[in-house]
Amino acid sequence: MAGRPRDERARKAILRRAADIASKDGLEGLSIGRLAADLGVSKSGLFGYFGSKEELQLATIRAATAVYLGEVVQPALAVPPGLGRLWQLCDSWLSYSERRVFPGGCFFFTVTAEFDARPGRVRDTVAAAGLEWNRLVASAVGDARRLGELTEDTEPDQLAFELIAFMETANAVSLLHDDPVAYQRARNAIQRCLRASATDTGSPVLRRLRPVRESGPRP
Amino acid sequence: MAGRPRDERARKAILRRAADIASKDGLEGLSIGRLAADLGVSKSGLFGYFGSKEELQLATIRAATAVYLGEVVQPALAVPPGLGRLWQLCDSWLSYSERRVFPGGCFFFTVTAEFDARPGRVRDTVAAAGLEWNRLVASAVGDARRLGELTEDTEPDQLAFELIAFMETANAVSLLHDDPVAYQRARNAIQRCLRASATDTGSPVLRRLRPVRESGPRP
DNA sequence: CCTTTTTCAGCACGAACGTTCGTGCTTGGA
DNA sequence: TCCAAGCACGAACGTTCGTGCTGAAAAAGG
Numbered sequence: 423m424a425g426r427p428r429d430e431r432a433r434k435a436i437l438r439r440a441a442d443i444a445s446k447d448g449l450e451g452l453s454i455g456r457l458a459a460d461l462g463v464s465k466s467g468l469f470g471y472f473g474s475k476e477e478l479q480l481a482t483i484r485a486a487t488a489v490y491l492g493e494v495v496q497p498a499l500a501v502p503p504g505l506g507r508l509w510q511l512c513d514s515w516l517s518y519s520e521r522r523v524f525p526g527g528c529f530f531f532t533v534t535a536e537f538d539a540r541p542g543r544v545r546d547t548v549a550a551a552g553l554e555w556n557r558l559v560a561s562a563v564g565d566a567r568r569l570g571e572l573t574e575d576t577e578p579d580q581l582a583f584e585l586i587a588f589m590e591t592a593n594a595v596s597l598l599h600d601d602p603v604a605y606q607r608a609r610n611a612i613q614r615c616l617r618a619s620a621t622d623t624g625s626p627v628l629r630r631l632r633p634v635r636e637s638g639p640r641p
Numbered sequence: 642m643a644g645r646p647r648d649e650r651a652r653k654a655i656l657r658r659a660a661d662i663a664s665k666d667g668l669e670g671l672s673i674g675r676l677a678a679d680l681g682v683s684k685s686g687l688f689g690y691f692g693s694k695e696e697l698q699l700a701t702i703r704a705a706t707a708v709y710l711g712e713v714v715q716p717a718l719a720v721p722p723g724l725g726r727l728w729q730l731c732d733s734w735l736s737y738s739e740r741r742v743f744p745g746g747c748f749f750f751t752v753t754a755e756f757d758a759r760p761g762r763v764r765d766t767v768a769a770a771g772l773e774w775n776r777l778v779a780s781a782v783g784d785a786r787r788l789g790e791l792t793e794d795t796e797p798d799q800l801a802f803e804l805i806a807f808m809e810t811a812n813a814v815s816l817l818h819d820d821p822v823a824y825q826r827a828r829n830a831i832q833r834c835l836r837a838s839a840t841d842t843g844s845p846v847l848r849r850l851r852p853v854r855e856s857g858p859r860p
Numbered sequence: 861c862c863t864t865t866t867t868c869a870g871c872a873c874g875a876a877c878g879t880t881c882g883t884g885c886t887t888g889g890a
Numbered sequence: 891t892c893c894a895a896g897c898a899c900g901a902a903c904g905t906t907c908g909t910g911c912t913g914a915a916a917a918a919g920g
Contacts, residue, residue, distance in 0.1 A: 674908085
């Protein structure tokens with residue numbers, strides 16, 4: 423037997439570009455022809471990597487997940503459990519969105535909104551990823567409570583819901599209105615939210631708050 | 642001149658159906674051919690109502706705005722200004738999303754996420770609608786503060802950001818996971834948020850809170 | 861009644877879509 | 891050195907997209 427193995431680096435490059443496009447135009451707006459033209463390869467050649475559009479979409483989600491893990495989750499896991507890690511998780515997420523790691527903002531925000539009412543494997547995959555992210559935040563809350571940094575009556579799922587709400591809305595508002603102030607609003611809200619549940623409001627993590635009083639005009 | 646004027650009722654029916662479809666599949670997923678087949682009319686006949694796809698999209702946004710005003714804004718304006726109206730605004734929104742007035746959840750959530758990174762008239766229209774909604778919530782906060790029901794240091798734009806974040810995330814989570822508990826989480830969060838800024842925490846509006854302690858399993 | 865005006869269905873167009881096919885070219889193993 | 895496995899390519903498939911054109915039915919004005 424012989425023949426050359428399919429270039430794994432090219433595949434990664436394709437998927438990275440695919441995730442960039444999908445973060446702006448969605449996974450349906452991502453077309454094989456335009457992606458191929460964008461990368462200077464033939465449509466059928468690119469198609470051969472995946473075998474179907476749905477498989478390309480699923481592979482793109484996996485690639486975006488890897489980026490997400492590196493940009494958001496790893497920096498947080500580098501911090502010891504507790505309020506510090508919880509804050510780092512939120513801050514990494516906001517930074518990941520703000521730095522436009524994907525040009526269309528958070529890849530998963532775009533794709534989730536696109537598929538949340540369309541049954542299929544893509545939706546299932548996106549939903550599973552969202553659930554895992556939710557669990558990660560909730561477990562970070564649970565850790566902080568177990569360590570005595572959050573009050574006993576703090577409900578992890580409820581607090582996770584609220585924190586995630588601030589992050590995703592910052593992403594959405596900043597994209598729609600080109601308004602970077604949205605991220606500061608989210609940081610304010612998160613700090614306030616954590617302080618309200620903290621046992622020690624003088625915790626160093628909760629000191630960085632610098633509430634912005636209508637500093638910037640709308641562009 | 643003669644001939645019958647273009648049927649305005651038919652036009653409304655077209656746009657109502659268009660908004661339903663767009664709330665699930667987006668304004669790009671809304672195709673003229675499928676919409677026409679769905680309504681039992683010809684593609685070109687339907688096309689004549691609008692003249693271009695972009696015009697259909699814009700008209701659909703206007704039609705959805707009218708629905709939104711009737712379902713969310715009017716019920717709130719029927720309540721006198723203050724904390725009561727502010728709460729009603731949030732509750733009407735959550736009800737509008739929860740009842741699936743549009744089958745894909747909030748029309749504007751879907752369309753905003755779809756177009757927030759695509760320049761054009763559609764994006765501009767959606768952004769303007771979002772800004773107006775934001776202003777409405779912020780001005781309701783401002784009213785409540787002026788009436789002495791919220792503390793002096795309450796920042797309307799900041800509080801509006803947080804309230805909207807809870808609502809939109811409830812919409813997103815409930816759609817993605819078929820999880821009605823998300824709406825209760827949002828109501829909890831909103832109540833807590835308002836109470837934290839209220840001057841009288843015994844206000845009747847803030848009494849309806851029944852925090853749900855992990856009542857329902859994930860479906 | 862007839863005429864005028866407008867609506868709407870049918871058809872066709874070019875472009876783009878995802879997908880398939882056949883053909884060289886590259887390459888690893890015999 | 892030669893073979894054969896298999897990838898990349900261009901071309902074409904059938905379908906659907908948005909958009910024009912045309913002709914017939916229908917309503918309004920005389």
